[in-house]
Amino acid sequence: MRLAVIGGDGIGPEVVAEGLRVLRVIEPKVEATDYDLGARRWYATGETLPDSVLAELREHDAILLGAVGDPGVPSGILERGLLLRLRFELDHHVNLRPVRLYPGVATPLAGEHTIDMVVVREGTEGPYAGAGGTLRRGTPYEVATEESLNTRFGVERVVRDAFHRARARPRRRLTLVHKTNVLTNAGDLWLRTVAEVAPEFSEIQVDYQHVDAASMFFVTDPGRFDVVVTDNMFGDILTDIGAAITGGIGRAASGNLDPSGKNPSMFEPVHGSAPDIAGQGIADPTATVLSVAMLLAHLGRTEDAARVEAAVAASLAERSRPRNGYLHDQISTREVGEDLAARVAGYTG
Ligand code: NAD
Ligand code: IPM
Ligand code: MN
Secondary structure: OEEEEEEEOOOHHHHHHHHHHHHHHHOOOOEEEEOOOOHHHHHHHOOOOOHHHHHHHOOOOEEEEEEOOOOOOOOOHHHHHHHHHHHHHOOOOEEEEEEEOOOOOOOOOOOOOOOEEEEEEEOOOEEEEEEEEEEOOOOOOOEEEEEEEOOHHHHHHHHHHHHHHHHOOOOOEEEEEEOOOOOHHHHHHHHHHHHHHHHHHOOOEEEEEEHHHHHHHHHHOHHHOOEEEEOHHHHHHHHHHHHHOOOOHHHOEEEEEOOOOOOOEEEEEOOOOOOOOOOOOOOOOHHHHHHHHHHHHHOOOHHHHHHHHHHHHHHHHHHOOEEOOEEOOOOOHHHHHHHHHHHHHOOOO
16 A cells, blocks of 8 residues: 555644554555655745655555645645645545544443444535635725636536435434525536436435525434535535534544546545644554544455444544543543554454
8 A cells, every 4th residue: 555644734633643553453565655745844945845845745546634824824825736736636525524432432422322423525626726816915805706606517426426425324314504595606516416316326215405504403403314415615614514513623534536547636634733742752643543434445455444433433432431521532642542553453342
Protein backbone atom coordinates (compact mmCIF):
# COMPACT_ATOMS: atom_id res chain seq x y z
CA MET A 1 0.00 0.00 0.00
CA ARG A 2 1.44 3.35 -1.07
CA LEU A 3 0.08 5.94 1.32
CA ALA A 4 0.65 9.71 1.24
CA VAL A 5 0.48 11.24 4.70
CA ILE A 6 -0.31 14.91 5.28
CA GLY A 7 -0.27 15.59 9.02
CA GLY A 8 -0.89 19.28 8.45
CA ASP A 9 -1.41 21.75 11.27
CA GLY A 10 -2.27 21.86 14.96
CA ILE A 11 -3.45 18.49 16.25
CA GLY A 12 -3.27 17.07 12.70
CA PRO A 13 0.15 15.43 13.05
CA GLU A 14 -0.71 14.22 16.59
CA VAL A 15 -3.83 12.33 15.51
CA VAL A 16 -2.32 11.08 12.26
CA ALA A 17 0.55 9.47 14.18
CA GLU A 18 -2.02 7.35 16.03
CA GLY A 19 -3.92 6.54 12.84
CA LEU A 20 -0.66 5.27 11.37
CA ARG A 21 0.13 3.31 14.52
CA VAL A 22 -3.11 1.39 14.06
CA LEU A 23 -2.65 1.01 10.30
CA ARG A 24 0.81 -0.47 10.81
CA VAL A 25 -0.68 -3.25 12.92
CA ILE A 26 -2.85 -4.23 9.97
CA GLU A 27 -0.32 -3.47 7.25
CA PRO A 28 3.22 -3.50 8.68
CA LYS A 29 4.72 -2.96 5.24
CA VAL A 30 2.74 0.16 4.41
CA GLU A 31 4.86 2.53 2.32
CA ALA A 32 3.96 5.80 4.02
CA THR A 33 5.44 9.00 2.61
CA ASP A 34 5.16 12.15 4.68
CA TYR A 35 4.32 15.39 2.92
CA ASP A 36 5.26 18.56 4.68
CA LEU A 37 2.29 20.73 3.74
CA GLY A 38 0.47 23.28 5.86
CA ALA A 39 1.33 26.34 7.90
CA ARG A 40 5.00 25.49 8.46
CA ARG A 41 5.68 25.23 4.74
CA TRP A 42 3.66 28.34 3.96
CA TYR A 43 5.61 30.39 6.53
CA ALA A 44 8.90 29.09 5.15
CA THR A 45 8.21 29.25 1.41
CA GLY A 46 4.82 30.83 0.75
CA GLU A 47 3.71 27.56 -0.88
CA THR A 48 0.46 25.77 -0.12
CA LEU A 49 0.39 22.93 -2.65
CA PRO A 50 3.03 23.05 -5.40
CA ASP A 51 2.08 21.32 -8.67
CA SER A 52 5.03 18.96 -8.35
CA VAL A 53 3.77 17.75 -4.95
CA LEU A 54 0.25 17.33 -6.30
CA ALA A 55 1.68 15.21 -9.12
CA GLU A 56 3.47 13.01 -6.57
CA LEU A 57 0.33 12.65 -4.45
CA ARG A 58 -1.51 11.30 -7.49
CA GLU A 59 0.84 8.32 -7.55
CA HIS A 60 -0.43 6.95 -4.23
CA ASP A 61 -3.19 4.48 -3.40
CA ALA A 62 -4.70 6.83 -0.84
CA ILE A 63 -4.01 9.94 1.23
CA LEU A 64 -4.34 10.24 5.00
CA LEU A 65 -4.75 13.82 6.19
CA GLY A 66 -4.85 15.28 9.70
CA ALA A 67 -6.11 18.84 9.52
CA VAL A 68 -5.14 22.19 8.07
CA GLY A 69 -5.50 25.74 9.37
CA ASP A 70 -3.40 27.90 11.63
CA PRO A 71 -4.37 30.99 13.62
CA GLY A 72 -1.34 32.87 12.24
CA VAL A 73 -2.13 32.23 8.59
CA PRO A 74 -4.85 34.40 7.01
CA SER A 75 -8.10 32.46 6.98
CA GLY A 76 -8.65 30.54 3.77
CA ILE A 77 -5.05 30.38 2.51
CA LEU A 78 -4.51 26.83 3.72
CA GLU A 79 -8.15 25.78 3.72
CA ARG A 80 -8.63 26.77 0.09
CA GLY A 81 -5.04 26.56 -1.17
CA LEU A 82 -4.35 23.13 0.28
CA LEU A 83 -7.41 21.20 1.48
CA LEU A 84 -9.99 22.32 -1.04
CA ARG A 85 -7.43 22.31 -3.84
CA LEU A 86 -6.74 18.65 -3.05
CA ARG A 87 -10.45 17.82 -3.01
CA PHE A 88 -11.07 19.67 -6.29
CA GLU A 89 -7.96 18.55 -8.19
CA LEU A 90 -8.45 14.93 -7.16
CA ASP A 91 -12.16 15.11 -8.01
CA HIS A 92 -13.30 14.08 -4.53
CA HIS A 93 -16.93 14.63 -5.36
CA VAL A 94 -18.26 12.23 -2.73
CA ASN A 95 -17.49 13.45 0.75
CA LEU A 96 -18.63 10.51 2.82
CA ARG A 97 -19.33 11.18 6.48
CA PRO A 98 -20.80 8.41 8.61
CA VAL A 99 -22.75 9.52 11.67
CA ARG A 100 -22.95 6.58 14.00
CA LEU A 101 -23.56 6.29 17.73
CA TYR A 102 -21.52 3.37 19.04
CA PRO A 103 -23.10 1.33 21.85
CA GLY A 104 -22.36 2.69 25.28
CA VAL A 105 -21.21 6.10 24.09
CA ALA A 106 -22.65 9.03 25.99
CA THR A 107 -24.64 11.48 23.89
CA PRO A 108 -25.98 14.87 24.93
CA LEU A 109 -29.37 13.87 23.55
CA ALA A 110 -32.15 13.20 26.01
CA GLY A 111 -33.54 9.69 25.69
CA GLU A 112 -32.42 6.70 23.74
CA HIS A 113 -31.59 7.06 20.10
CA THR A 114 -30.28 4.69 17.51
CA ILE A 115 -28.10 6.80 15.26
CA ASP A 116 -26.70 5.15 12.17
CA MET A 117 -26.69 7.31 9.10
CA VAL A 118 -24.29 8.38 6.45
CA VAL A 119 -24.10 11.87 5.03
CA VAL A 120 -23.13 11.96 1.36
CA ARG A 121 -21.86 15.50 1.05
CA GLU A 122 -21.10 16.85 -2.43
CA GLY A 123 -17.41 17.70 -2.42
CA THR A 124 -16.47 19.79 -5.43
CA GLU A 125 -19.23 22.34 -6.03
CA GLY A 126 -21.72 24.54 -4.18
CA PRO A 127 -20.64 27.75 -2.44
CA TYR A 128 -17.17 26.21 -2.08
CA ALA A 129 -16.44 26.46 -5.79
CA GLY A 130 -14.84 29.89 -5.44
CA ALA A 131 -17.13 31.85 -7.74
CA GLY A 132 -17.76 35.41 -6.68
CA GLY A 133 -15.64 38.26 -5.48
CA THR A 134 -15.33 41.55 -3.68
CA LEU A 135 -15.94 44.98 -5.16
CA ARG A 136 -14.86 48.32 -3.65
CA ARG A 137 -13.16 46.53 -0.76
CA GLY A 138 -12.75 48.62 2.37
CA THR A 139 -15.22 51.28 1.26
CA PRO A 140 -18.72 51.83 2.64
CA TYR A 141 -19.91 50.51 -0.73
CA GLU A 142 -18.18 47.16 -0.48
CA VAL A 143 -20.00 44.22 -2.06
CA ALA A 144 -18.97 40.63 -1.44
CA THR A 145 -20.48 37.66 -3.27
CA GLU A 146 -20.02 33.92 -3.02
CA GLU A 147 -21.89 32.09 -5.72
CA SER A 148 -23.05 28.53 -5.34
CA LEU A 149 -22.08 26.47 -8.37
CA ASN A 150 -24.29 23.48 -9.11
CA THR A 151 -24.03 21.49 -12.31
CA ARG A 152 -26.36 18.77 -13.51
CA PHE A 153 -23.31 16.54 -13.94
CA GLY A 154 -22.02 17.25 -10.42
CA VAL A 155 -25.37 16.87 -8.72
CA GLU A 156 -26.35 13.74 -10.60
CA ARG A 157 -23.16 11.84 -9.87
CA VAL A 158 -23.36 12.44 -6.12
CA VAL A 159 -27.09 11.71 -6.04
CA ARG A 160 -26.50 8.41 -7.85
CA ASP A 161 -23.74 7.54 -5.42
CA ALA A 162 -26.11 8.20 -2.51
CA PHE A 163 -28.84 6.03 -4.05
CA HIS A 164 -26.37 3.17 -4.46
CA ARG A 165 -25.35 3.51 -0.82
CA ALA A 166 -29.00 3.54 0.29
CA ARG A 167 -29.58 0.34 -1.70
CA ALA A 168 -26.75 -1.39 0.14
CA ARG A 169 -28.11 -0.49 3.59
CA PRO A 170 -30.92 -2.34 5.37
CA ARG A 171 -33.26 0.63 5.85
CA ARG A 172 -33.04 1.81 2.26
CA ARG A 173 -33.94 5.42 2.90
CA LEU A 174 -32.61 8.51 1.25
CA THR A 175 -33.20 12.06 2.42
CA LEU A 176 -32.30 15.01 0.24
CA VAL A 177 -31.44 18.01 2.39
CA HIS A 178 -31.43 21.45 0.79
CA LYS A 179 -33.14 24.81 1.07
CA THR A 180 -35.37 24.68 -1.98
CA ASN A 181 -37.80 27.22 -0.54
CA VAL A 182 -35.17 29.97 -0.82
CA LEU A 183 -32.37 28.67 -3.07
CA THR A 184 -34.80 28.10 -5.89
CA ASN A 185 -32.27 27.65 -8.71
CA ALA A 186 -29.90 25.15 -7.15
CA GLY A 187 -32.70 23.64 -5.05
CA ASP A 188 -34.76 22.98 -8.15
CA LEU A 189 -31.82 21.27 -9.85
CA TRP A 190 -31.23 19.02 -6.82
CA LEU A 191 -34.95 18.20 -6.47
CA ARG A 192 -35.40 17.38 -10.14
CA THR A 193 -32.26 15.30 -10.24
CA VAL A 194 -33.35 13.19 -7.27
CA ALA A 195 -36.84 12.81 -8.76
CA GLU A 196 -35.42 11.75 -12.13
CA VAL A 197 -32.97 9.22 -10.71
CA ALA A 198 -35.37 7.78 -8.10
CA PRO A 199 -37.34 5.47 -10.48
CA GLU A 200 -34.12 3.51 -11.12
CA PHE A 201 -34.03 2.79 -7.39
CA SER A 202 -37.69 2.01 -6.78
CA GLU A 203 -36.92 0.08 -3.57
CA ILE A 204 -35.55 3.24 -1.93
CA GLN A 205 -37.86 5.38 0.15
CA VAL A 206 -37.02 8.98 -0.74
CA ASP A 207 -37.87 12.10 1.17
CA TYR A 208 -36.84 15.72 1.34
CA GLN A 209 -36.13 18.09 4.19
CA HIS A 210 -35.09 21.73 4.36
CA VAL A 211 -31.72 22.12 6.02
CA ASP A 212 -33.02 24.14 8.95
CA ALA A 213 -35.56 21.49 9.86
CA ALA A 214 -33.02 18.74 9.20
CA SER A 215 -30.64 20.40 11.66
CA MET A 216 -33.36 20.28 14.28
CA PHE A 217 -34.19 16.63 13.58
CA PHE A 218 -30.50 15.70 13.72
CA VAL A 219 -30.70 16.74 17.36
CA THR A 220 -34.24 15.72 18.31
CA ASP A 221 -34.90 12.64 16.17
CA PRO A 222 -31.69 11.47 14.45
CA GLY A 223 -33.04 7.93 14.10
CA ARG A 224 -35.17 9.03 11.16
CA PHE A 225 -32.12 9.42 8.88
CA ASP A 226 -30.39 6.69 6.90
CA VAL A 227 -28.58 8.15 3.87
CA VAL A 228 -28.57 11.94 3.63
CA VAL A 229 -27.50 13.55 0.38
CA THR A 230 -26.77 17.25 0.39
CA ASP A 231 -24.67 20.05 -1.01
CA ASN A 232 -21.14 20.92 0.04
CA MET A 233 -21.92 23.59 2.62
CA PHE A 234 -25.02 22.07 4.19
CA GLY A 235 -23.07 18.82 4.49
CA ASP A 236 -20.23 20.59 6.25
CA ILE A 237 -22.52 22.04 8.91
CA LEU A 238 -24.74 18.98 9.33
CA THR A 239 -21.77 16.70 9.91
CA ASP A 240 -20.44 18.78 12.80
CA ILE A 241 -23.92 18.40 14.33
CA GLY A 242 -23.69 14.71 13.49
CA ALA A 243 -20.38 14.54 15.34
CA ALA A 244 -21.81 16.31 18.37
CA ILE A 245 -24.74 13.90 18.72
CA THR A 246 -22.54 10.80 18.47
CA GLY A 247 -20.00 11.53 21.17
CA GLY A 248 -18.03 14.46 19.86
CA ILE A 249 -16.00 15.85 17.01
CA GLY A 250 -13.00 13.74 18.00
CA ARG A 251 -14.81 10.62 16.77
CA ALA A 252 -16.19 11.70 13.38
CA ALA A 253 -14.47 10.24 10.34
CA SER A 254 -14.65 11.10 6.67
CA GLY A 255 -13.57 10.03 3.23
CA ASN A 256 -13.11 12.33 0.26
CA LEU A 257 -13.76 9.90 -2.53
CA ASP A 258 -13.28 9.77 -6.23
CA PRO A 259 -15.34 6.60 -6.70
CA SER A 260 -14.06 6.23 -10.28
CA GLY A 261 -10.67 5.32 -8.81
CA LYS A 262 -8.88 7.64 -11.23
CA ASN A 263 -7.48 9.67 -8.35
CA PRO A 264 -6.44 8.61 -4.88
CA SER A 265 -9.14 9.17 -2.30
CA MET A 266 -8.32 11.07 0.87
CA PHE A 267 -9.31 10.19 4.40
CA GLU A 268 -9.41 12.65 7.29
CA PRO A 269 -11.20 13.35 10.54
CA VAL A 270 -14.13 15.77 10.22
CA HIS A 271 -12.55 18.10 12.78
CA GLY A 272 -9.98 20.81 12.20
CA SER A 273 -6.57 21.66 13.59
CA ALA A 274 -7.99 22.57 17.02
CA PRO A 275 -5.46 25.31 17.84
CA ASP A 276 -6.93 25.54 21.36
CA ILE A 277 -5.59 22.10 22.31
CA ALA A 278 -2.71 21.66 19.83
CA GLY A 279 0.59 20.47 21.26
CA GLN A 280 -0.95 19.21 24.48
CA GLY A 281 -1.25 15.58 23.45
CA ILE A 282 -4.91 15.42 24.46
CA ALA A 283 -6.70 15.38 21.10
CA ASP A 284 -8.86 12.33 20.53
CA PRO A 285 -7.36 10.36 17.61
CA THR A 286 -10.41 8.10 17.29
CA ALA A 287 -11.80 10.05 14.30
CA THR A 288 -8.53 9.54 12.47
CA VAL A 289 -8.45 5.85 13.32
CA LEU A 290 -12.01 5.50 12.01
CA SER A 291 -10.88 7.36 8.88
CA VAL A 292 -8.16 4.72 8.51
CA ALA A 293 -10.94 2.10 8.67
CA MET A 294 -12.73 3.94 5.85
CA LEU A 295 -9.47 3.98 3.90
CA LEU A 296 -9.11 0.22 4.29
CA ALA A 297 -12.72 -0.33 3.23
CA HIS A 298 -12.20 1.88 0.20
CA LEU A 299 -9.18 -0.21 -0.85
CA GLY A 300 -11.32 -3.34 -0.61
CA ARG A 301 -9.93 -4.47 2.74
CA THR A 302 -13.38 -4.95 4.25
CA GLU A 303 -12.35 -7.36 6.99
CA ASP A 304 -9.45 -5.20 8.10
CA ALA A 305 -11.76 -2.19 8.19
CA ALA A 306 -14.20 -4.15 10.35
CA ARG A 307 -11.35 -5.13 12.68
CA VAL A 308 -10.43 -1.48 13.23
CA GLU A 309 -14.07 -0.50 13.74
CA ALA A 310 -14.56 -3.29 16.25
CA ALA A 311 -11.52 -2.09 18.19
CA VAL A 312 -12.91 1.44 18.22
CA ALA A 313 -16.35 0.22 19.32
CA ALA A 314 -14.86 -1.77 22.20
CA SER A 315 -12.61 1.09 23.25
CA LEU A 316 -15.41 3.67 23.10
CA ALA A 317 -17.69 1.50 25.22
CA GLU A 318 -14.97 1.27 27.83
CA ARG A 319 -13.95 4.91 27.66
CA SER A 320 -17.56 5.99 28.15
CA ARG A 321 -17.89 4.14 31.45
CA PRO A 322 -17.13 6.35 34.45
CA ARG A 323 -14.26 5.05 36.57
CA ASN A 324 -13.44 6.35 40.02
CA GLY A 325 -15.86 9.18 39.46
CA TYR A 326 -14.33 10.52 36.25
CA LEU A 327 -14.70 9.63 32.64
CA HIS A 328 -12.06 7.25 31.44
CA ASP A 329 -11.85 9.14 28.16
CA GLN A 330 -9.72 11.86 29.74
CA ILE A 331 -6.64 10.08 28.50
CA SER A 332 -3.94 11.16 26.11
CA THR A 333 -3.83 10.99 22.34
CA ARG A 334 -1.07 8.43 22.54
CA GLU A 335 -2.81 6.27 25.15
CA VAL A 336 -5.91 6.07 22.97
CA GLY A 337 -3.79 5.21 19.92
CA GLU A 338 -1.85 2.55 21.78
CA ASP A 339 -5.03 1.09 23.22
CA LEU A 340 -6.62 0.92 19.77
CA ALA A 341 -3.50 -0.57 18.19
CA ALA A 342 -3.36 -3.23 20.91
CA ARG A 343 -7.02 -4.09 20.44
CA VAL A 344 -6.53 -4.37 16.67
CA ALA A 345 -3.56 -6.61 17.26
CA GLY A 346 -5.94 -8.79 19.23
CA TYR A 347 -4.31 -8.55 22.66
CA THR A 348 -7.50 -7.29 24.24
CA GLY A 349 -10.87 -7.71 22.59
P1 NAD B 1 -11.91 22.45 15.06
O1 NAD B 1 -12.63 21.24 14.63
O2 NAD B 1 -10.47 22.52 14.83
O3 NAD B 1 -12.17 22.66 16.63
C1 NAD B 1 -13.47 22.88 17.19
C2 NAD B 1 -13.46 22.43 18.65
O4 NAD B 1 -13.39 20.99 18.72
C3 NAD B 1 -12.25 22.95 19.44
O5 NAD B 1 -12.63 23.28 20.73
C4 NAD B 1 -11.30 21.75 19.45
O6 NAD B 1 -10.43 21.70 20.56
C5 NAD B 1 -12.26 20.57 19.46
N1 NAD B 1 -11.67 19.40 18.80
C6 NAD B 1 -11.42 19.26 17.47
N2 NAD B 1 -10.85 18.08 17.22
C7 NAD B 1 -10.71 17.45 18.41
C8 NAD B 1 -10.18 16.17 18.80
N3 NAD B 1 -9.67 15.31 17.92
N4 NAD B 1 -10.20 15.86 20.12
C9 NAD B 1 -10.72 16.71 21.02
N5 NAD B 1 -11.24 17.92 20.71
C10 NAD B 1 -11.24 18.29 19.42
O7 NAD B 1 -12.65 23.69 14.36
P2 NAD B 1 -12.30 25.25 14.37
O8 NAD B 1 -11.77 25.65 15.69
O9 NAD B 1 -13.48 25.89 13.81
O10 NAD B 1 -11.13 25.39 13.28
C11 NAD B 1 -9.74 25.45 13.58
C12 NAD B 1 -8.95 25.45 12.29
O11 NAD B 1 -9.10 24.21 11.61
C13 NAD B 1 -9.39 26.52 11.29
O12 NAD B 1 -8.25 26.99 10.64
C14 NAD B 1 -10.26 25.76 10.31
O13 NAD B 1 -10.31 26.34 9.03
C15 NAD B 1 -9.56 24.43 10.29
N6 NAD B 1 -10.39 23.29 9.92
C16 NAD B 1 -9.80 22.34 9.15
C17 NAD B 1 -10.48 21.19 8.84
C18 NAD B 1 -9.81 20.16 8.01
O14 NAD B 1 -8.60 20.17 7.85
N7 NAD B 1 -10.54 19.21 7.45
C19 NAD B 1 -11.76 20.98 9.37
C20 NAD B 1 -12.33 21.96 10.17
C21 NAD B 1 -11.63 23.11 10.45
C1 IPM C 1 -14.26 20.16 6.88
C2 IPM C 1 -13.72 21.56 7.03
C3 IPM C 1 -13.40 22.13 5.67
C4 IPM C 1 -14.74 22.21 4.92
C5 IPM C 1 -12.73 23.51 5.65
C6 IPM C 1 -11.52 23.55 6.53
C7 IPM C 1 -12.36 23.90 4.25
O1 IPM C 1 -14.59 22.35 7.77
O2 IPM C 1 -13.55 19.30 6.32
O3 IPM C 1 -15.36 19.89 7.35
O4 IPM C 1 -15.49 23.18 5.08
O5 IPM C 1 -15.00 21.28 4.16
MN1 MN D 1 -16.26 21.24 8.64
